[in-house]
Amino acid sequence: MKTYDLLQQTYAALSGNKVRSGLTMLGIIIGIASVIAMTAIGQGAQNSIQASIQSIGSNLIIVMPGTERGPGFQVSAGRGSAQSLTIDDANAIAANVTNIEAVAPQVSGRYQVTAPGTNTNTSVDGVTSSYTTVRNVEVADGSFISDQDVAGNARVAVLGPTTSDDLFGTGSEAVGQQIRIKGQPFRVIGVTVSKGGSGFSNADDVIYVPISTAQLLLSGNKYVNTINVSANDAQNTTQVQNDITSLLLERHHISNPASADFNTLNQSDIIATASSVTGTFTTLLAAVAGISLLVGGIGIMNMMLTTVTERTREIGLRKAIGAKKKDINRQFLTEAVMLTFLGGLIGVALGWLGSFAITKLGVLDTSVSLDSVLLAFGVSAAIGIVFGYYPAKKAAEMSPIDALRYE
Amino acid sequence: MIEVQNITKVYKTEDVEFSALRGVSFTIKDGEFVAIMGPSGSGKSTLMHILGCLDTPTNGKYLLDGKDVSTLSDDELADIRKNKIGFVFQAFNLLPRTTVMANVMLPLVYDGINAEEREKRAEKALASAGLDKEYFTHLSNQLSGGQIQRVAIARALVNQPSLILADEPTGNLDSKTSEIVLGTFQKLNTELGRTVVLITHEQDIAEHADRILFIKDGLLEERGTHVKRVANHNAEEETAGTVGSLASPSKIRVLPDHKNNKGEARLPTLPAKK
Numbered sequence: 001m002k003t004y005d006l007l008q009q010t011y012a013a014l015s016g017n018k019v020r021s022g023l024t025m026l027g028i029i030i031g032i033a034s035v036i037a038m039t040a041i042g043q044g045a046q047n048s049i050q051a052s053i054q055s056i057g058s059n060l061i062i063v064m065p066g067t068e069r070g071p072g073f074q075v076s077a078g079r080g081s082a083q084s085l086t087i088d089d090a091n092a093i094a095a096n097v098t099n100i101e102a103v104a105p106q107v108s109g110r111y112q113v114t115a116p117g118t119n120t121n122t123s124v125d126g127v128t129s130s131y132t133t134v135r136n137v138e139v140a141d142g143s144f145i146s147d148q149d150v151a152g153n154a155r156v157a158v159l160g161p162t163t164s165d166d167l168f169g170t171g172s173e174a175v176g177q178q179i180r181i182k183g184q185p186f187r188v189i190g191v192t193v194s195k196g197g198s199g200f201s202n203a204d205d206v207i208y209v210p211i212s213t214a215q216l217l218l219s220g221n222k223y224v225n226t227i228n229v230s231a232n233d234a235q236n237t238t239q240v241q242n243d244i245t246s247l248l249l250e251r252h253h254i255s256n257p258a259s260a261d262f263n264t265l266n267q268s269d270i271i272a273t274a275s276s277v278t279g280t281f282t283t284l285l286a287a288v289a290g291i292s293l294l295v296g297g298i299g300i301m302n303m304m305l306t307t308v309t310e311r312t313r314e315i316g317l318r319k320a321i322g323a324k325k326k327d328i329n330r331q332f333l334t335e336a337v338m339l340t341f342l343g344g345l346i347g348v349a350l351g352w353l354g355s356f357a358i359t360k361l362g363v364l365d366t367s368v369s370l371d372s373v374l375l376a377f378g379v380s381a382a383i384g385i386v387f388g389y390y391p392a393k394k395a396a397e398m399s400p401i402d403a404l405r406y407e
Numbered sequence: 408m409i410e411v412q413n414i415t416k417v418y419k420t421e422d423v424e425f426s427a428l429r430g431v432s433f434t435i436k437d438g439e440f441v442a443i444m445g446p447s448g449s450g451k452s453t454l455m456h457i458l459g460c461l462d463t464p465t466n467g468k469y470l471l472d473g474k475d476v477s478t479l480s481d482d483e484l485a486d487i488r489k490n491k492i493g494f495v496f497q498a499f500n501l502l503p504r505t506t507v508m509a510n511v512m513l514p515l516v517y518d519g520i521n522a523e524e525r526e527k528r529a530e531k532a533l534a535s536a537g538l539d540k541e542y543f544t545h546l547s548n549q550l551s552g553g554q555i556q557r558v559a560i561a562r563a564l565v566n567q568p569s570l571i572l573a574d575e576p577t578g579n580l581d582s583k584t585s586e587i588v589l590g591t592f593q594k595l596n597t598e599l600g601r602t603v604v605l606i607t608h609e610q611d612i613a614e615h616a617d618r619i620l621f622i623k624d625g626l627l628e629e630r631g632t633h634v635k636r637v638a639n640h641n642a643e644e645e646t647a648g649t650v651g652s653l654a655s656p657s658k659i660r661v662l663p664d665h666k667n668n669k670g671e672a673r674l675p676t677l678p679a680k681k
Contacts, residue, residue, distance in 0.1 A: 001517055002516075313500060318513070321562070322485050322514055323489075326482075401456050404496065
C-alpha cells in the first residue's frame with residue numbers, strides 16, 4: 001500500500017467524524033500548548049534572573065571578609081563580619097593578578113541620611129571611580145566619584161534614583177543640594193541611572209561616597225567590606241578567582257586555604273546556581289503540563305478503540321479483499337499518529353501564541369525554544385504510537401470471518 | 408481450477424467439538440458457474456470461508472489453481488485473496504460515505520497499483536458489472552440496493568480474480584433486483600469466462616448456476632442440476648430476456664425435485680464435470 005493512499009484513507013476516516021476527531025485532538029492540543037507555554041515561561045524567568053545577575057556587573061568576582069579568627073580558637077561571628085580586607089589588598093590584586101579589567105574596593109554601611117525637611121535610612125557605599133566599570137553603574141545627572149574626590153577625602157555624594165526621590169521628591173533637581181550622612185554634611189554631585197529591582201535588595205536605594213571619606217567619617221577604620229574585581233573576559237574569571245585567593249592567602253600569612261579569612265564569589269557560579277534553580281522549576285512546570293498530555297493520550301486510545309469496534313465490518317472487508325495484518329495495523333496507527341501530530345501542531349501554535357501574549361502583556365519576557373517545540377512534536381508523535389498501538393493491534397488481529405459477521 | 412479433497416473443519420470451544428464439515432470433496436473447473444446450496448447450519452458458510460481463503464480446513468487439501476492453500480499463513484492467505492478471489496457479500500460491505508470509484512479501487516490500493524491504472528480498471532469493472540457511468544462518482548450510501556450490489560460485484564472483479572465467490576448476494580434484495588444481479592453473474596460467467604461460486608439457501612437462486620452442490624450436515628450430496636444456457640453475447644437490454652429464458656427451463660426440471668425433496672424422490676444424479 002502506498003503512503004499517499006494511506007494518508008488519503010486517514011484523512012477520509014478522520015474527516016468522516018470531525019467533531020469526535022476534534023475533541024480527541026483537543027486533549028493533545030491542550031497538553032502540548034501547556035508544555036510549550038510552561039517551558040517558555042520557565043525559560044523567560046531564567047533569562048530574567050540571569051539578566052538581573054548580569055546587571056550587577058560584568059565577569060565579576062567578589063571578595064568578602066570571611067569568618068573572624070581569634071588566637072587558637074574560632075569565633076563564628078557570621079560570614080563577612082570579619083575585618084580582614086584593606087585597600088592595600090585591593091591594590092595588591094590590581095598590581096599582581098593578570099587578566100583584570102578593574103578593581104573596586106567598597107566600604108558599606110547603613111546610616112541615617114537627612115536632607116532639609118526629610119530623612120531616610122539607607123545604605124551608603126564608599127567606593128572608588130572604578131566602581132562604575134565593575135558594577136555597571138551609570139550616571140544620569142552630574143558626575144560620579146572621581147579619583148581626586150577619593151584622594152582628597154571630598155565630602156561629595158552620588159545618589160541612587162530612589163534615594164534621590166525619597167530625599168528631594170520625584171522630578172526635582174538633587175545635584176548641588178546638601179545632605180547629611182551620620183550628621184556629616186555632603187554635597188550631592190550626581191544621580192545614577194535606575195538599575196531596576198525593588199524591595200529589600202533595591203539597587204537604586206543607595207548613596208555612593210568616596211571610599212576614603214567613608215572610612216574616615218562613617219566607618220572609622222581602615223578596613224573594606226568588599227573588593228569587587230572584574231575580569232577582562234568571562235573565560236578568565238576562574239583563573240582570576242584562583243589567583244586572588246592565593247595572593248590574599250599569601251598576604252594574610254595563611255597556609256591552609258580552608259581557614260582563609262575571606263571568601264571569593266564568582267558571578268558565573270551565582271548564575272549557574274540560579275539557572276539550576278529555575279531549571280528545576282521549568283522541569284516541574286513541564287511535568288505538570290506533561291500529565292495533561294498523558295490524559296490526552298488516553299483520550300486518543302479510547303477513541304481509537306471505539307473506532308476499531310465501530311469499523312469491525314470495514315476491517316473484515318479490507319481483510320477479505322487482501323489487506324494483510326500490517327496494512328490494517330498501519331492504517332489505524334496512522335490515524336492515531338495523525339490525530340496526535342495535528343494536535344501537536346495546533347498545540348505548538350497555541351502555546352506560542354500564549355507565550356507571545358504573556359510577553360505582550362508585560363508579565364514576563366517569555367522565550368519559546370526550538371528544543372521545546374521539537375520535543376513537543378516528538379512527544380505527540382510518540383503518544384500517537386504508544387496509545388494507538390493497542391487499538392491498531394486489536395484491529396489487525398481480528399479474524400476476517402468474525403469481523404465480516406459483526407453486527 | 409478448484410480442487411477440494413476430503414476437507415473437514417472442526418470448531419473447538421472449551422468443552423464442545425463441532426464438525427462443520429465432515430469430509431467434502433469436489434472439483435470446480437475454470438469458467439464454471441456453480442451454486443453451493445444448503446440450509447442454514449449445513450456448513451455452507453464454513454465451506455465458503457475455506458474456498459475464499461478466509462479460513463483453512465482442519466484436515467484435507469484445497470488446491471486453488473494447482474496450489475495447496477490449506478496450510479498457508481494468514482498473510483499468505485491475504486495475498487491469495489488479493490490476487491485470486493473476488494468476494495460479493497450479502498451485506499454488500501461497501502465503505503460508507505465513499506465514492507463508487509473509490510470502493511471499487513480499494514482492492515487495487517492494497518496491490519500498490521498507481522492511481523491512473525486503478526481508475527482505468529475500476530471503470531472497466533463497473534462497466535462489466537453493468538452500472539451506468541453517471542453513478543461512478545456517487546457516494547455509496549446514495550445508491551439503491553441493486554446498484555450497491557453491482558458496485559460490490561465490480562469490486563470483486565477489479566483485481567481480475569480466478570474465482571468470484573458470492574455469499575448470499577441477493578439476500579438483501581427484492582426478487583426483481585435479484586434477477587438483475589444474478590443476470591450480471593451469468594454474464595460475467597458466459598461473456599468474461601469468470602469462475603463463479605454462488606452460496607445460497609434458495610433453490611430458485613441456485614438454479615441460475617450450471618451446477619448445484621447440495622450440502623447438508625457437513626456432507627456433500629451432489630445431485631447435479633445442469634442448466635443448458637442460451638449463450639448471450641449481445642447488449643445489456645437482452646439480459647432480462649436471457650434471465651427469463653434461463654430461469655424457465657431450470658424451473659421445469661428442478662422444481663419437482665425441490666418439492667419431492669422430503670419425499671426422498673430425486674432426479675437421477677448427473678456425474679460431476681471432471
